[in-house]
Amino acid sequence: xxxxxQKPSRDICQRGTSLTIQCQVDSQVTMMFWYRQQPxxxxxxxxxxxxxxxxxxxxxxxxxxxxxxxxxxxxxxLTVSNMSPEDSSIYLCSVEAADGSSYEQxxxxxxxxxxx
Amino acid sequence: EDQVTQSxxxxxxxxxxxxxxxxxxxxxxxxxxxxxxQDPGKGPEFLFTLYSAGEEKEKERLKxxxxxxxxxxxxxxxKPEDSATYLCAxxxxxxxxxxxxxxAGTKLIIKx
Numbered sequence: 001x002x003x004x005x006q007k008p009s010r011d012i013c014q015r016g017t018s019l020t021i022q023c024q025v026d027s028q029v030t031m032m033f034w035y036r037q038q039p040x041x042x043x044x045x046x047x048x049x050x051x052x053x054x055x056x057x058x059x060x061x062x063x064x065x066x067x068x069x070x071x072x073x074x075x076x077x078l079t080v081s082n083m084s085p086e087d088s089s090i091y092l093c094s095v096e097a098a099d100g101s102s103y104e105q106x107x108x109x110x111x112x113x114x115x116x
Numbered sequence: 117e118d119q120v121t122q123s124x125x126x127x128x129x130x131x132x133x134x135x136x137x138x139x140x141x142x143x144x145x146x147x148x149x150x151x152x153x154q155d156p157g158k159g160p161e162f163l164f165t166l167y168s169a170g171e172e173k174e175k176e177r178l179k180x181x182x183x184x185x186x187x188x189x190x191x192x193x194x195k196p197e198d199s200a201t202y203l204c205a206x207x208x209x210x211x212x213x214x215x216x217x218x219x220a221g222t223k224l225i226i227k228x
Contacts, residue, residue: 001162033216042203042218043160058215092159102167105150105216107159 002097004108023093028073033094083115118143122219137189139204147207
């Protein structure tokens, strides 16, 4: 298994500002993922962040709006840039951890962002 | 197109009343099917991964099964603390970057 922490747990931000969310894992992992979950909705993948390579963004998400860093195998950041109220959401970090022949994806507790 | 459909959207049960949640999927080359539990305001909590048809896994009052087209999450004699949203996701092959395709979830409410 993997234990994931995120900072901050929640924040209220003003329109036009940026927020950087940190994700820390207690073990080395290759694949990390960033998701967004809007109220009452399921999860939407923003990007996949593998150490040593550029993040891969899903359709509808761009690097200028959601820059990602992945400096090592236990840490990643997601920045939400030039925020608008539509960015209000829960942002989740996830990792894939292997256990022998099985693999599982674990999630952090999330960062609840409100943009006013 | 790869797709995951969960039913019902919501399920209300009395404590002790057993039932099942359904996850139907279409994906080319299933790498794994995942079940998660999510409490309000928290990240999804991993429950099970199923890899091939016929596989079953159990954890306390929960049992997950898998066929070639769907998965069931059986809950036996549920308690109020089992109330949560249960999410199902499937993972395709490497050429999809192992992306998880998510269902919309089933909100389970267990009344005492």
